[in-house]
Amino acid sequence: MWSRTWCFNKTLLRKNLTRFWPLWVMASFLAALPPIMMAVELMRYRGTTSMNALYVTEGYYSVLTYLIPPVLLVYAVVCAMAVWNYLYGARSVSMMHAMPIRREGLLATGFLSGMAMMLIPYGVTGVLCVLVSLVTGAFSLEALLVTVLAVLGESFFYFATATFAAFLTGNLFAMPAIYLVLHFLEVILDSLFSMLAQGFLTGVAGS
Numbered sequence: 001m002w003s004r005t006w007c008f009n010k011t012l013l014r015k016n017l018t019r020f021w022p023l024w025v026m027a028s029f030l031a032a033l034p035p036i037m038m039a040v041e042l043m044r045y046r047g048t049t050s051m052n053a054l055y056v057t058e059g060y061y062s063v064l065t066y067l068i069p070p071v072l073l074v075y076a077v078v079c080a081m082a083v084w085n086y087l088y089g090a091r092s093v094s095m096m097h098a099m100p101i102r103r104e105g106l107l108a109t110g111f112l113s114g115m116a117m118m119l120i121p122y123g124v125t126g127v128l129c130v131l132v133s134l135v136t137g138a139f140s141l142e143a144l145l146v147t148v149l150a151v152l153g154e155s156f157f158y159f160a161t162a163t164f165a166a167f168l169t170g171n172l173f174a175m176p177a178i179y180l181v182l183h184f185l186e187v188i189l190d191s192l193f194s195m196l197a198q199g200f201l202t203g204v205a206g207s
Contacts, residue, residue, distance in 0.1 A: 007104045008112070016113035020082045024117040027075065031121035034063070035128035042136040056133050057143035064150050072158045075118060077179050080162030081172060083114040088172045111163060118155045126151075 017024070038059065086092035096106060126148065133139040165179040197204045 009101050009109045012109045024120045027121040028124045031125040039132045053138050053140040056138040057140045060143045060147045076158035077162045079114045079117045083110045084166040
């Protein structure tokens, strides 16, 4: 009997989403708070000259600069720990690898599961922000597209790094440590080289 294997499994994806639903549901609830605050702010200053699409664009870009990176830094490693936690137990690994799914399928499905859990809260935020900006007449398509692309890119980068740390380590508690080291290694090395340069080179300041 002819059979074939796929590099993606819908059942496993659905199981991951339903198994860890408290994580992304709570994140979606928290993600709905900023649009509500924005709606209150827009309604308070509605009719003034400062409340227009440029004001909303500035708000989007400020959130992308100061809020989204630290939030994604933490949320990505939490989602990765949830999706890849089976790798740290011999019995769970044997059970997952006994399923009629290729290793590529487990990787692709797990990665897509984590990305879905990361993007669902941002989807909630995006839909609410669009509705609020449309109702108040402060909608900006360019700002929306830039924000969506930035969130997608940063989410992929952070979760890919967390996945790499998950496969690099063999311990659930070592994974976040390696993940943070990977992200802050450049800052640490820059500080060390700057301190060394100040001690050996004349006229080199820390700034």
